[in-house]
Amino acid sequence: MTKPRVAVISGANQGIGFAVVKELCKSFDGSVYLTSRDEHRGRTAVEELEKLGLQPKYHQLDIDDEASVLRLRDYLQATYGGLDVLVNNAGMLIVSKDEDSRELFAESARSVVQTNFFNTYRTCDILFPILRPHARVVNLSSSMGHLMQIEGQNEPAITLRARLSSTDLSYEELIHIMNHFLESVQRGDHPDYGWPKKNWVSYVASKIAVSAMTRRQQRDFNADPRPDIIANHVHPGYVKTKMASFKGVLTIEEGAAAASWLAMLPPNNVMNPKGSYVWHDKQIVDWVNGPTPSLY
Template sequence: MSRKAVAVVTGGNKGVGFAIVKGLCEHFSGNVYLTARNETLGLNSVGKLKELGLNSLFHQLDLKDQASIDNFKEYIKNVEGGIDILVNNAAIAFPNVTSVPFSEQADETIAVNYFGTLRVCDTLFSILRPDAKVVNVSSSAGHLTRIPSQEIRAKLSDPLLTVEQLSGYMKEFVNDAKMNVHVENGWGSSAYVISKVGVSALSIVQQRLFDKESEKRNIIVNSVHPGYVDTDMTNHKGVLTIEEGAKAPLYLALEDHGLRGQYVWNDNSVVDWFGPPPS
């Protein structure tokens, strides 16, 4: 008996992640896994979908906990056999006004948004099925030009950039933030920006690595800016609904678009990550 196709969304219990799960339940003919760090919140969200007549499955997944990710991988491997769609949506953002020192903001934001996403990818990529699609949710903040330093931008846009080098640059930013020299060293003043630039750059490197696989699985990786959405992440200042924010991620996950290693805007258009951002 053939197994069903499988879609996985991280950070799926609220906001854009919840809307992505909802959209997948409506348009994807397979099992849809809503994952979240908090089991109670995750199950509550599955219940809300159930009330709408939509069926999703829940599994606990914490981006900062390798044991949690390993447990999820083994579950999917044993129960489902593999993954066809992976949407890396889970992320954090500190409010503009906060008492948390910037050094701590930098450490936590990079740990979750960049290294947490990388940890999930490193663990789950081995069970991606042929023709699987990976959607890394970035941001307009994830455009390369958001970093002031031309030297740093050149490093991140190196066509031979490796994951190890990229991770090293992310650690360098955190160290500079702890020394309070991040602005003078060209990183700028937003930890969220650096984390999302990291996710965008990671997506390009990941596609290059998949394209070089000896046994090509035709895995597709793209990053996406969902738009300025009314969520906790934007302190509810966003102008788009979560359903509008989910449109581009769902397009990349479900449609036969032919895009590979691209940075996609919320209107489904491809934006040059290396060039000027959209006005």
């Protein structure tokens, strides 16, 4: 007997991830897992969806905890024999204040880059071996993750953009760039290497890395013996969530629309989007040169 298909969404107890679960519960043919780092918050979210007549399943997942990711992988392998949809939604944002010390700024940069990039990368590394043919991977990037957030025609910015957008970019090189970024933040000289001089530069860097990673992932999937695996990176819009201090312009359902669509791309014959940067209105955007359809 064939095992049911299965979708996993990280960081889904609230916000965009919660709304992706809601949408997939209605439209995905298979089991949909709402995961959260905190089990109580996750189970409460499941109950909320059950009240709407939906039937999400639950599993704990803290992407900062390697053992938690390994437990999920083993569970999926034993229960379903694989994984069909992975939405890497879990993420965090810390905007530093002008008066923060360099040490505090560097500490928050480490947290943001660790969760948003390094631990998302590790989650993929652990879960990708169990992806089945036709699997769909959706990585939550941001308008802040557009390569053109590295602004200007000065030499370091040009070089940094060229390295991050290179079709030869390896994971080792990307990890090296991100470790170097954190070291430069620690020293306070990250603008000398092309990074923007902004209080939210760590979020920008982390999401640019998520996007660069996705492009690499698709190149690997193109050569993978498992057919038709697709990874895309998405800007969900400026969405009314806790991360955006509930000030966004889109509802969580609107913010989840593009990610849910990418998670549900039909099997076979999808030429595009594939390794693409997708705007919240589902337009494919040139990640390297832009332009973006709107400011956010």
